[in-house]
Amino acid sequence: MVHHHRATLLLHHNHHHHHQHSKAGDALLLMLAGFAVASCLLLLLPSSPFSAAMDDLLLQLGRTRCDQESTAPTPCSAVPNGTICCDRTAPRTDVCVMRGDIHTHAASNSLFLLLPANSSSAARARAADQRIRPYTRKWESSVMSTIDELRLRAVPVPEAEPERCDVRHNVTAVVFSTGGYTGNVYHEFNDGIIPLYITARRYNKKVVFVMLEYHDWWITKYGHIVEQLSDYEPIDFANDTRTHCFREAVVGLRIHDELAIDASTMPGNQGIQDFRHMLDDAYRARIKAIVEEEEAEAGLPPPRSSVGGDTKVRRATEPLEDDKPRLVIVSRNGSRAIENEADLVRAATRAGFRVDLLQPRPDTELAEMYRVLNGSDVMVGVHGAAMTHFLFMRPGSVFIQVVPLGTDWAAENYYGQPARRLGLRYIPYKILPSESSLYWRYSSDDPVLTDPVTVNAKGWQVTKKVYLDGQNVRLDMARFRRRLREAYAHWATQRRRQQSKPL
Known part of the structure; x- marks a missing residue:
C-alpha cells in the first residue's frame, strides 16, 4: 500500500531489459566510438552546448538541435493510388x-x-x-x-x-x-x-x-x-x-520538437495539452482499478470516486480533509543523486507540503506513476531522463528541476521549454559549484567548475564522465527553500482562483 508521506514507486526506465533490445546497446557503443559523425544539427546550430538528449544512457555533446519541422503541407500529403x-x-x-x-x-x-x-x-x-x-x-x-x-x-x-x-x-x-x-x-x-x-x-x-x-x-x-x-x-x-x-x-x-506537438499541423489544432488529455483517458480505468484493489486490501468501503462514473481518484491512505499541497521528489540512486535528500524532505514538509518520495523500481507500472504525479501539485527532481514524467503533471502544477553543473542547455531545452508548453510553472534551480560533488574533487579555479561549456567542448566522453556519471548534488537548503516558497505561493494562488470560480 502507498504511504501518504513516503511513497516508494517506480521510475520505469526498463534498463533491466537490455537483453531484449541489444540494438539500443549497440547504438550506444557505436555512438561512443564514433561521436564525431557529422549531423544535420551540428550544421544548424554549431554553437549550442548539447545535442539530442540521451540523458542517463546518452546525452550527445555539441549544441545541436533541429528546428521545428515546417508547418507547410508535406510533399506526400496528397498521393494517388499506385x-x-x-x-x-x-x-x-x-x-x-x-x-x-x-x-x-x-x-x-x-x-x-x-x-x-x-x-x-x-x-x-x-x-x-x-x-x-x-x-x-x-x-x-x-x-x-x-x-x-x-x-x-x-x-x-x-x-x-x-x-x-x-x-x-x-x-x-x-x-x-x-x-x-x-x-x-x-x-x-x-x-x-x-x-x-x-x-x-x-x-x-x-x-x-x-x-x-x-x-x-x-x-x-x-x-x-x-x-x-x-x-x-x-x-x-x-x-x-x-x-x-x-x-x-x-x-x-x-x-515536431523536444517532447512537443505543433498544433498548427494537427487536425483540430491538437497540441501537447490534448496529448495530456489522452494520457488521462489512457490511464483512467487502470488507476480506478488500482484504487479499488487498495481499498479492498485495507478493508475500507469503496470511495465515492469509484461510484457513478466519477473518474477522479484518491489514495486509500489520503485523508479527505487534508488541505495541503502534495510535493513529489523523484529520487535518483546513482549519479546526480541528491545527497541531502532527507533535508529536502524535511524542508518541504515544513514549507507546508505533503511529501512523497518516488524511487526507481522495476516492478511498478506507468499507471501508478501517472496516478501519483497526476495527483500532485509539485514535482522536484534532478535533471535526467526521469524528468520526462513532467508530462504526467496537471497543467498549472509546478515543476522544479535541479540543474547540475554542465547541463544548463539540456535541462532547459529538453524539459524546461516543453514543461512551459504543457502549462506547468517551471522553476529551474541551477546549483552553485559548491553544491556539486565536483567541488571537492577540483580546485576552485578549475574549468570543470568555472567554465562547463569549455569542458563540454572536449567531447561526449568528457561530458559523460565528468557531469553526467561523476556528479551528485548537495542542495543549499537556504537557497532551495526560496523555490519551495515560490511553489507554495503558486499553488495557493491557483487554489484561490479555482475556489472563486462560479459553480
Whole structure:
C-alpha cells in the first residue's frame, strides 16, 4: 500500500531489459566510438552546448538541435493510388506514403505495392522503389544503423494471377520501429510515443500499427496509450509471417520538437495539452482499478470516486480533509543523486507540503506513476531522463528541476521549454559549484567548475564522465527553500482562483 508521506514507486526506465533490445546497446557503443559523425544539427546550430538528449544512457555533446519541422503541407500529403512517395525534407525523420494494393513480406523486410504488369512508364515512375529506416533520429547515423531498413517495392503482377492476402485490412497501416534508444523513458516518449500520436491521431483510431523490432515489454508498458490511438492489435512485422494487405501505409513517424506537438499541423489544432488529455483517458480505468484493489486490501468501503462514473481518484491512505499541497521528489540512486535528500524532505514538509518520495523500481507500472504525479501539485527532481514524467503533471502544477553543473542547455531545452508548453510553472534551480560533488574533487579555479561549456567542448566522453556519471548534488537548503516558497505561493494562488470560480 502507498504511504501518504513516503511513497516508494517506480521510475520505469526498463534498463533491466537490455537483453531484449541489444540494438539500443549497440547504438550506444557505436555512438561512443564514433561521436564525431557529422549531423544535420551540428550544421544548424554549431554553437549550442548539447545535442539530442540521451540523458542517463546518452546525452550527445555539441549544441545541436533541429528546428521545428515546417508547418507547410508535406510533399506526400496528397498521393494517388499506385504511388510510393517519400518525404525526406525534414531534418529529424523520413516519412513514406504508399497507396494502392500493399502487401507485407517479412522475409525480405519489404512492403510490396502490386502494379498491373502492363502499367505505363509514368505509373512505374510514381512507384519507384524506396528504402527507409522508420525511426525519428535520422541525423544520428550511429543509432540509425541499428534500425531495420524496410524496402518499399513496386512489383508488377499479371492481372490473371490471384492476390495472396492472409489478412486484409480496410484501414491505414502506420509502420515504425521501437528499436534505437528504446529503454530510456525520455526517448520512448520523445522519439516514439509523441510522434506516434502526431502521426496516428488524424485516423481516429482506424489505423493498424506495424512494428519493427517488436518488444512485448514495450506493449505491456505502453499498451494503454496504444489503445487510445488504435482500435486494432499491433502487428509484429518480423515474426508475423502472414501476408497483411492494406490500401494505404505510412512508413515512419513525424516529429515536431523536444517532447512537443505543433498544433498548427494537427487536425483540430491538437497540441501537447490534448496529448495530456489522452494520457488521462489512457490511464483512467487502470488507476480506478488500482484504487479499488487498495481499498479492498485495507478493508475500507469503496470511495465515492469509484461510484457513478466519477473518474477522479484518491489514495486509500489520503485523508479527505487534508488541505495541503502534495510535493513529489523523484529520487535518483546513482549519479546526480541528491545527497541531502532527507533535508529536502524535511524542508518541504515544513514549507507546508505533503511529501512523497518516488524511487526507481522495476516492478511498478506507468499507471501508478501517472496516478501519483497526476495527483500532485509539485514535482522536484534532478535533471535526467526521469524528468520526462513532467508530462504526467496537471497543467498549472509546478515543476522544479535541479540543474547540475554542465547541463544548463539540456535541462532547459529538453524539459524546461516543453514543461512551459504543457502549462506547468517551471522553476529551474541551477546549483552553485559548491553544491556539486565536483567541488571537492577540483580546485576552485578549475574549468570543470568555472567554465562547463569549455569542458563540454572536449567531447561526449568528457561530458559523460565528468557531469553526467561523476556528479551528485548537495542542495543549499537556504537557497532551495526560496523555490519551495515560490511553489507554495503558486499553488495557493491557483487554489484561490479555482475556489472563486462560479459553480
